[in-house]
Amino acid sequence: MFKIMLIEDDASLYHEIHERLTQWSYAVYGIDNFNLVMEEFAKVEPDLVIIDIQLPKFDGFHWCRMIRSHSKVPIIFLSSRDHPTDMVMSMQLGADDFIQKPFHFDVLIAKIQAILRRVYNYNQPQETSLRTWNGATIDFLQNSVSNAKGNITLTKNEIYILRILVEHKNRIVSREDIMKSLWEDERFVSDNTLTVNVNRLRKRLGEIGLSEWIETKVGQGYIAIEEDLHDD
Incomplete structure (x- = not known):
């Protein structure tokens, strides 16, 4: 079972995504304390991370930088922001994809599946430091x-x-x-x-x-x- 970390502060959206991904047999982990994102990341060792841009304390770009300094785990940005610079910034920071809200869940699932197939040959886990x-x-x-x-x-x-x-x-x-x-x-x-x-x-x-x-x-x-x- 692949582990997905969902860094999203919108509780209703988090629960909806959690329910949908669980139906596809993914193990979904959220963040309770947005001061401890890296601690939770190290504890869970996820196979894929989904990040919103607008978050408490630090934005998603900050956490993308932090994760990328330690791991090559695939990252998908999920945001209502639609300015081209946000998408460009995401890619420059090492994100694998950018999905704009509102989105269709079939699209999210398809992108997750495509990334996991590409990154994890033979289901080998992603190493983290x-x-x-x-x-x-x-x-x-x-x-x-x-x-x-x-x-x-x-x-x-x-x-x-x-x-x-x-x-x-x-x-x-x-x-x-x-x-x-x-x-x-x-x-x-x-x-x-x-x-x-x-x-x-x-x-x-x-x-x-x-x-x-x-x-x-x-x-x-x-x-x-x-x-x-x-x-x-």
Whole structure:
């Protein structure tokens, strides 16, 4: 089932589109807080995004730029604005199509199906550089971690180690497995260097209140704890 994120603040239109797309067996996700669009995007990892231009806080062009800086997921603009510059701007920002309101739902469905067929051969998912972890957004492309307390930039080794731990969250990852992964990525580190990198990673995460979620398991390795399973 393809996942579609619908960034639309008109509740009645959202529900109508949601109902129609659900009938076509698409999983539709909306936005409750328009300050947290990227957080929701990272959480859902949609296969296609539909965006209105006129939105609370920031317009659709802003969110299109943000999404495009992290992902190649197909984007369709859906707007009542009909000025040619809006359509041109949409295309320049990397949108795949522009549909003007009011529209016929058969047209919307046809365009969605055409884009999904073109983009997803063999139904392979679209990769994204974003991941959420304990309320923070990790951007593996920008080597950054951000939450309400701030934003930090990590070294290539630090972000690589964090990726390994978060991808295996709530499971212990041995030091040997981490070093093997680093070596396979041509990042040659010694046992002592790994210790230094993990300590630096934990210190940097501490700047935004996340150090406690990386734990050392003596004699075993390290573990990235997810908040709801943390005993503290």
